Amino acid sequence: GLSGGKSGATSGSPSVSSGAQGADPFAVAKGPSVGSPGPATAPEWEGKTSIPAGQPDMNKDGKVSIGVITSGDTNDGTYYQSVADAAQYAGTKYGWKVSVQGLVPLTQALSAAENLCRQRVDMVIIGDAQLAQAVNAAKEPICKDTFFYLQGGYGSPKQDATFTQSYDVGLSYAYVAGVATGVYMKNKNIKKAGFIAGLAAPFNTTIGAVFKKGVLSQVPDATVVETYTGDQIDVGKAVEAFAAQQSQGIGLVYPYFGAPTVAIAKKANAANIPVIGSPIDFCGSTSASFIASVIFAPGYYLAPLLDDFANGKLPLGGTRNWRLGVDPVPAVHTCSSAGSDGAAIDAAIKQAQSEINNGTIDPLKLATG
Amino acid sequence: MSGLDVPEKTKESSPADRSRAVVRPGGLGAELAAALRANAGSAASQVGMFVLFLGIGLAVGLLLSWSTGHSPTVVLADLLDGSFGNAMSISYTLSFAAPLLLVAAGTVICMQAGQFNIGQEGQVTLGAVGAGFVVFNISGPAIVVIPLAFAAAAVAGGLWAGLVALLKFTRGVNIVVSSLLFVFLAEQLMVWLISGSGPLHDDGEGVLGAGTASQSPTVPAGAELPTPHLFGLDVPSGFLIAAVAAIVVAWVLRSTLVGYRLRILGHSPVVAHTIGVSESRLGSLAVAASGAFAGAAGAVILLGQSYQLHPGTASSIGWNGLLIALAARTRIGVSAVLAIVFGAMIAGGGLLGSDNVPVDIVNVMTASIVVALLCPPVVLVALRRRRQRRAAQVSS
């Protein structure tokens, strides 16, 4: 039958089987702060945080188990898989029981979380904003001694004492990715870049718009082609969208996708078109080569928090703001294949980050204005 | 198209004057109903068959899990525990069964009328949107808002299905294909409605900052479907609504004038025509009614399960409800049982993750169950033939 490791072959994604012994795939997220916050602050939510007693064995049943639910495919090699991988990695490292359920339909979000409580997990990890409604389970008696963690609820439901969430501002790293792209284009004298995403919905289109502003800030006469395929997982369309851009002479591409990213990158590599990768760290990928990674997959935020959880230090009832240029993640990293341009790009990234943090640049204004 | 929905006149088009028509009157609907209603023996043997083939369908899924190294007993134990293991499990099961039963009940209406609408998934989506328009815009006591939301959902789902009927009866467009295509259009329509400038878009914080998510606001607490505590169980009111709706559908089809006319239409459009039934009118009504029920399922989903509209809100409820009605051979009672079985599979599937069994196995099982449940008439016919052959040999 079909068996064998997914770990060996899929490269570029954090490796599971390396386990606690191997290099920590989320090490990049666990480093020290990279900068200091300026006057600009992300939205705040009211509410006091507390550290529950007995963490990590919240329910005091003598063992620790955590459960992950996410609306996407946990084998997509990128966004959704990162949560599962972070949980698995921590599980292996600390000897926890980990259960993962992917492709959870919206209708089952709440019940899936409650089910995890029933199975007496100590922590429920809601892997993406689509399933945000699942945090309401935290108010149920059955979940009273379970720690709820949500990736990016962004205001609905409102932050309260029953759960902890991570928050990041996608527009800022989209802008910085644009800046990095622009510097590379300037150095290589490229005038046209491509941006490809799935659904033509704001969570993609605003990113595209801000990315473009970033590019233009470096190369004012550049063209950025934005294509929306209408489908987040349709690899065929994603690849052909790239082909269209390629035949119109783009010199660089940023596929803003989950699963289809690597497929596009492979095509781009074959055509010698440099690629920016996201949302995981693609710099070490063996299936395709990237010049930069935009790192913002939920697993990166979850991994350090799980370490805190293991050490009994994870606060409940607050929003953890992950800020570009302040925290290790999110981040825009140049890869070694950027070659001699790496240094210039890095400098520009630093510059742009501090401009965002000191309020000189407001990505949200860029998106709407 | 004759197979599915020729305007009745074309059915007489059998070339030359042959007394037998190639295309039987009634088209697919009648064919289907006749084939599906094949006499299936005594009540006891029917129940026996049902249970047997349900088991066979389950077994296929268990076989797959076993062949990939997951213990079937563990899978089965999880499924049972998660669906009927305790009061809470039962409550889940009923909650998941509710929208499925609504969709299936509606599907029964159009199938019995011989209209092969398979676009329930899109109609569910539009129903959720319709309910959303009410609950996100009108605030008031639950007793007012919830019925309004259901009405809006039914209207939205019904109109969406009505479009399909309109295309069929005015332009002769194949209903299987158009209803299918409308599923994809419904999804795009909803994404537009909940994005950017769309009227159902959440103006609060977005993924990337204010107003940038593709999602609706959250259903206000007052408009959430209540979960009354009855007989020691938390019974989701969505299930009560679905159960009542199913009973009403069964009664209407059985005992009312319109139900009679609908069934006659499904069996024989020709006969229906002679007694004054207009296929375009009653057929459209049946399709629209099925859409309205699917729409109501959308309301149950929004007000009782997802509380928010996102891309993909319908969550295959439409597809599964359709399959339930077909596997039940358009019988309401069997549909209700199957909806609960499907609900149980979904609820039970929630526990599989803890044993690291991929929950996708549930899809495999439900599909196998549907196919397996189609088999009993075939088996009965085969058995009868064999008996007859035996009898003939003995008598020789």
Added chain:
Amino acid sequence: MTITNPNGSSVVTGHPMLRMAGVTKYFNGRAACDDVDLSVAAGEIHGLLGQNGAGKSTLMNILLGLVRPDRGVVEVAGRPVTIRDPNDARAQGIGMVHQHYSLIPTLSVWENIAITAKGRVRPDRITALVEQTSARYGLEVSASKRVGDLTVGEQQRVEVVKCLIDQPKLLVLDEPTAVLTERESHALFSMLGQVVDGGACSVILISHNLAEIRSVAHRTTIMRDGRVVSQVVPSETSVAALARHMIGHDLRNEPDVATAIGADLRTDPAPVSAAAPAGTPGLPPALEIEEATAFLPGGRRALDALGLHVRGGEVLGVAGVEGNGQKWLASLLSGALSLHSGRVRVRGTNVRVSKPGAMRSAGVAVVPEDRRESGCVLDMSVADNIAFAALGSLARRGVVSRRRVLALAEKLVEEFQISVASLDQPMRSLSGGNQQKVVLARELSTEPGVLVLAQPTRGLDVGAIAYMHERIRAAADAGVAVVLISTDLNEIMQLSDRIAVMYRGKVRGETTRAEADPEKLGLLMGGVHA
């Protein structure tokens, strides 16, 4: 022994070309063929005679491999053979022209023939073969036409050519003349003579028509209730004797039975009462059709400026060879066919025929030809089927009263002597005659002003036929205007006050019963003005 038929061809009945022995087939516990023996000599035209349901088609279907016998052996030219499907049959040299044709309407003639012909599929090759064969037997066939565009007669010729191309040892024709004009029948029979000439081929000819059998068959096997009751040389047997064998007892006292088998035994038609109610003059006719033209979806003309009228209390017989639009006339009157031009008036008022239920509310009740398909709903109960017509009056505030449905059904079942086990029994499980009775009972229960009956006795047994006729008479006597569409001339002549003959979608001629004689009607049916 040598037998000569009236055509003058003769055959030696020594070595059989085909022998079937002990053939038995049960359907639902009833024997359709019961220990049947049949032997056909080389070069023989062998008649196969029997009432509806006697098992003739079943026997031939077994021979063709379409029905698997429960028991029995088949020998072709002395060798036992197993025939599993029509291809096996063809390989054994057996070809059949089916009662209902087996051509695929969307394919052209040559394509239909290519499907079963041997050798490569090449239009030119097949066309040449077709031309050769049709020239040899004088069968006019155009190879390039689409079968669906051909007339019934042409289709039958194609079917025959399709069999003959294989140069079969045995050619089976199942009621080939039922849909043919007199002239076409004659051509067919002379062609058959040519086919068997020389003894390389034998023919089995199934028919209800005694005269026909007498004029062409060398020998005839007569079946009744699935059994062979006798084998005779028809030219040496009287029509009455043939009929007796077929029915099982003497016919002279039972004119209805004679009607049922197409034997014209009456010396004179039943007396026409002097006061034959030719309707009530002065009032408009109960039903008038003027210049009615209608097309089928494919564009074929179904009715061609058809005109007729019928008054209350009058029975108008509509005669004609099957396929001349009678079926569409009934469709028109049941509202299933829409008018292209012309008018339908009921009691002087124009009716929009294609409006659902318009004909019924105007008081026109129709017992359609294909009752199983458009007369009733097989998967609903007997009670429901009876209730259809009166649903509105059985319902109160939109809810159908089951009590009243059952009461009505009970009353009609009793009145019309319908034999059912239960009123909830599905219609499908009733026998043909009882299905027909249900439809008739329902239609009469609405107290219509006009009753249209299409082939009301087709497929029914003798008793049922007599009963039908009685009810039709009674309806007319009660003042109902009756349109009786039938291909059975005797039935028409026996029941009608006036007779209209349809030919190619229009009324070719009309006579009163007093003036009608079979010859005149026959000519009209053949399209000849009398």
Added chain:
Amino acid sequence: MSVAVDIQTILAVSVPLAVPLLFAGLGEYVAQRSGAFDLSVEGMMLAAAFFGAYGASASGSPLVGLLLGVLAGAVVAVIHGNLSHRLQLNTYVVGLSLNVLVLGVTNYLLTTTAFDIPRATNLRIPGLSDIPVVGKPLFDQPWVVYVIPLLIIAIWAVGRTRWGLEIRGAGDDPIASDLTGIKVNARRRQALLFCGLCAGTGGAFLSVFQSSSFTSGMTAGRGYIVIAVVIFGGWTLRGVVAASLLFGVAEGLQLALPAIGTTPSPQLLVAVPYLLAVVSLALLGRRLHQPLALGQPFAPSR
């Protein structure tokens, strides 16, 4: 950019998008001509995409992947054929269920499978591929693409053989066909199998040749578009080819227009293929001649 380049871009995108539709559409065309309404084509394509990806990454050879994918499509077809045209189970239910089943099975297996699909190289046809504008889009493609014209010719030719006539007979008049000695259900199963092979090729093309990757549910509704293609094509070979290309171009435009520099509403562009299908069916609806017995079960008396 020049107009020629723009047209070349549109073609370059549209052709590969049309390829899976063409393969599966041709198969569905044959199936529907035989009277078998194959609703499981989505499942056939998805199964083929998965097993194609598996075969290609296990063997390192796109050809092996293709073969395994085609085999997977055929397996779905054999299941469908036997359930619907041997056991006479309702073909629509079987078709829809198979789609659910395949989605479940592939997602299930995906949890334990990883792919490393070798990149399939294009086969450039010397000379032809140098033709301006159309040369590159049409003659610089993975080799399977060149199978399509052969397939079309083969279907055309086979349509004129006895088997082809029997297929049409089974679809138009199963009762008469049966009397003629045509094994109606066997023909339908064979037509379905052919459809499985074709749809399998289309599905494997998606994962092995087009994108070198497999993602959950990656056929994304193409199987349903395929059905629209056959109907839109009016059940003629010519029509099906034209409709596949048209749908390919509609999707291609959606992806190519932004690259060319015109950006109409992305939402509308996404909906275009579906709207196109609905509107064209509404306009053509009555003029299309479907096989008379399409989707109707046939139970021989034997």
